[in-house]
Amino acid sequence: MWQLQVYFSLFLFLAIIFPHYVYSANIKLEKTSSDAITDLGQEFSADIDLTIAASDGTTYFMRGVFYKEGSGKYCGYTWNGSDWFNGPYSSNEGWRKLPSMAIASGSATMNLKSRFDPASDSCHDSGSYRFKVQRYTQAGSATFDDQEALTVSVSFPSLTPTPSKTPSPTKVPSVKPTEKANTPIPSKVNVAIAESLQAKSAIAPTKFMVLETFQATNSNFILGEQIIASPSTLIAETKDTSDKLRPKALAAVPIMIAGSVCMIAAAYLSARTIKRRRSGSN
Helix, strand or coil, rough: HHHHHHHHHHHHHHHCCCCCHHHHEEEEEECCCCCCCCCCCCCEEEEEEEEEECCCCCCEEEEEEEEEECCCCCEEEEEECEEEEEECCHHHHHHHHEEEEEEEECCCEEEEEEEECCCCCCCCCCEEEEEEECCCCCCCCECCECCCCEEEEEEEHHHHHCCCCCCCCCCCCCCCCCCCCCCCCCECECCCCCCCCCCCCCCCCCCCCCCCCCCCCCCCCCCCCEECCCCCHHHHHHHHHHHHHHHHHHHHHHHHHHHHHHHHHHHHHHHHHHHHHHHHHH
């Protein structure tokens, strides 16, 4: 009797500590789609036949994974009937978002749809991959049951590393500096008159004239250049000058005559006064 009690206690201990050994299970996989994935949105599907020593109505959650042979890193999306799900699985009971199956008479079957995930660090290039199924319990513990993994060939351009192109520099239209107007700078210009002509108005021949300052008014004028006046220009300027000075000279004649008369009268009066003083002293 005591032996039965020992066996029963041992069975309970193993069932609590090692439940996956007590409830031994295996999975049979059979692919139902092409084993060559050539497009990012392409589905990979497989029929799952789970055999397990569990009571009827026990629910398990199934996840499909892709991985490289000999690698423990997994990737992939699993279709749950309304969305493609790729985790997280262990936090916030994420495993419950996976498709589920209920045990009846020690077995359960379902068709599992999965999709490759090239954004994952574990599946970032093309090549040969393996596919298998991970089982989650209602409490969230996960295990890979005995199963024969399927081989999947993954090949599409987006997974082939290509060197990034260096962006060409954007052409910025060059801004031309605004051209400044040719503003002449005041300068001393020597204007030499080579030879003067005899003016009809009896004005003496004009000699060389020096203009101390000359304000340039033509934007095309080259500052510092020596200019020689033409004879016709000289005659015109001489006549204009003599015409302007003649009225002023005529107006000054009466003033000069009056001044001369005053000087003569003053000299006469001074001489008479001196003569009278000398006569009185004798």
